[in-house]
Amino acid sequence: LATKQHLLTLPRQQKALVYSPAAEPALEEDHLRSIVWYSGTFSADSKEILRKELGLPDDLKPFIKEYANFFASIQRRKSLGRYDVASYQKKPELAIMAVLVHLDQPIVDFFDLLQELLAKGIKDNPVLEDFEKFGVLQVFWSEIAERFGYTSQQPQLEELMTGMYLTVVYQQMDKPLPKSLAQYDLSAHGANVRTLVQQFSNRRESATARGEDSFDSIADLVWRNINGDRLFKDTKIDDLAKSDVFPRFDQRILLWIQERLRIEDLDSRLNGKTVVEMTHQRLETHYGSKPRFARLYRMMRKAWYIVRNAHQQPKDNLQGMIDDYIKSGYKMDTDYRKFTYYYQQAGMPEQFTQTKKLIESIYVNNYLDNSIYAWNQELDYSEIKPKHLQRNFYRFHVSPEKNRVVVIISDAFRFEAAKELEKRLSHEDQVTGLDMDYMITGLPSVTYLGMPLLLPNRKLSLDSKNKKMTVDGQLADSLEHRQEILKHHNPKSVAYALDELKGETAKGIRAKFTGQEVVYIYHNQVDAIGDNKKTEDDVFKATEEAIDEIQQLITRLRTQGIVQIYVTADHGYIYRNDQLKETDKIEISKEDGDEKSQRYLISPRKFETPGIGHQALGTILANDDSKNVYYPKTANIFKAVGSFNYVHGGASLQEMLVPLLEVRTTSSRSAAHDVELELF
Secondary structure (H helix, E strand, O other), X not given: XXXXXXXXXXXXXXXXXXXXXXXXXXXXXXXXXXXXXXXXXXXXXXXXXXHHHHOOOHHHHHHHHHOOOHHHOHHHHXXXXXXXXXXXXXXXXXXXXXXHOXXXXXXXXXXXXXXXXXXXXXXXXXXXXXXXXXXXXXXXXXXXXXXXXXXXXXXXXXXXXXXXXXXXXXXXXOOOOOHHHHHHOOHHHHHHHHHHHHHHHOOOHXXXXXXXXXXXXXXXXXXXXXXXXXXXOOOOHXXXXXXXXXXXXXXXXXXXXXXXXXXXXXXXXXXXXXHHHHHHHHOOOOOOOOHHHHHHHHHHHHHXXXXXXXXXXXXXXXXXXXXXXXXXXXXXXXXXXXXXXXXXXXXXXXXXXXXXXXXXXXXXXXXXXXXXXXXXXXXXXXXXXXXXXXXXXXXXXXXXXXXXXXXXXXXXXXXHHHHHHHHHHOOOOOEEEEEEEEEEOOOOOOHHHHHHHOOOOOOEEEEOOOOEEEEOOEEOOOHHHHHHHHHHHOOOEEEEEHHHHHOOXXXXXXXXXXXXXXXXXXXOOHHXXXXXXXXXXXXXXXXXXXXXXXXXXXXHHHHOOXXXXXXXXXXXXXXXXXXXXXXXXXOOOOOOOOEEOOXXXXXXXXXXXXXXXXXXXXXXXXXXXXXXXXXXXXXXXXXXXXXXXXXXXXOOXXXXXXXXXXXXXXXXXOOOOOOOOOOO
16 A cells, blocks of 8 residues: 555656565455556566567457567568558458568558559569568468459469459440359459559559559550460450540550541440541540550540541631631641650650551641642732731731730741640730731741841842841840840830740849830741751640740739730741652742742742742831732642651741731639630
8 A cells, every 4th residue: 555655656657567476365455456557567578578569459469479579670570560540450460461472551451452462563472481481471361262252272463463354344344254264353343453453553653663563564464465466456445435444445446446547437436436536535544644655545536537538628718718717717727736746745656657658648638738729829918907917017916005914926826826825825814815816927937037027117129149137227036136126116125935935933024024115025946946857747746845834834924914915926937848849849949039949939030930928028017118929739748858748938827827816804803713625
């Protein structure tokens, strides 16, 4: 009793160990029993000490004793101590398995540790040797049998996964496994099998170290083991389209689409879904969501759109062609750009050469040649409203503005690319208004003409031999010269290259724009790549990057209180991915005083040649210049030095109809809301 009284007088945080050599007294004589109840008894047994150290409940004492060999390692004890006891208390061997597979999460879940185990390899898995070494291998296979129904006298991970993959495939197809595959049938535990396979397929690739097995590598192994090409050779395409376990199914689907396109069978369906719907669905699957197949599915969807519009005819008048193009006709150029971009990103696969040739033929022969010829039959500058002429841009759109206005001029930024930019900006809630209009460039549709036309001007003059324009008597061939022209019209004007602003801080941008009423920003991404013969085939990639860069710039300007922005271009371009044939090149002589390029010839001569159109330079520039601009009436080019696949300077909607996108923004904080994701 005295001992009890002494213990009760100790400070609350002080610890005490009470030892007695005598046997434990009877309950009615044990004055310390109440203290024991809320404190505990001490045992010098190492297993008991370990149990308390790990915070394990009393009922796990036998577990520690049985697996003493495992607990001999300090590191293994430390690893096990990180797991939540409640998650493995009923089956404590799972905690040992979790440690051995290096499960990096607090909850011990058999499905998760099994995935970690599979990633270590389904052939000669070293972790299974550890399972056997520490006595949990039998428990592991018993757990497999209970959860998935797989049993064998000599169980193997390879056979287990073959059963799982095949079971899921045939369940997705809503078909029973063939009798020849009865040994792999785990459908009695189908729910667990599907769950495991789905979780494993969704496992982040970053979670799988190099050299380890993944869902894909195991699928390839299973496919070889079962001779999948023979097994599924006669399986209907509709059934294959229900499954996403093996990548060969996606290959078969894509080749099926290719054949539909070849015969222009656009009404065919897979499981009731159109080609467009099917490609969208496959993008949500395991393989379809990965770059390899995602690019191919998107490529084939764009091909489907192009084939669908293969026989559309151009309007029979100039304004009708313009209206049709800005409303929906531009999508043909977008679809071709996207198709080619995905084809290039996919590594230009030989399996789809047939589709590539089909799309090239439709785009160039059906679409470009017909639309360009129709355009040149009707092209008449006098029929174009003044506000839609590029040379009047400043007069109609910049001069009337009372607030500060920023003009982003992106070299060779086509109308169709600006429509994609517009769509992206429409999803930003800080963009309060978007208005898309158009302008018609002068001829030739080139940088040295288009950039000066966007400046304030009263008198324009072209030195075609030196490819230089003067605006009101001042040269306009550089950023510095253009800035001088801007300042002459409005002293509070400035011009920058977009690259100058990329690395600027917010404070730096603010300083550059303070006190300025007109700011011109020049961007050269597309033309810089396209005009180089070595890089011209990357022009569609450059277009994607240009859209990104302009969108990022608009976001930065918005945060600095810039609320009025125009996005436009000096000219567009034509690009075809196939090499031009000699029949695509027009022989035209060049004489003294002429300036010749692939898509135009400027000459004081006057002549008429079949397949070649012309316009008076004086009409284009509203001056008395007597020279003429000649150009191919189709997508053909003149024989000249330079790029062949990427060209501009001629007369076509793609080269001459440039965007005029007005963007109005607010610097207010975002009020984010859900939007519908649109895949391009």
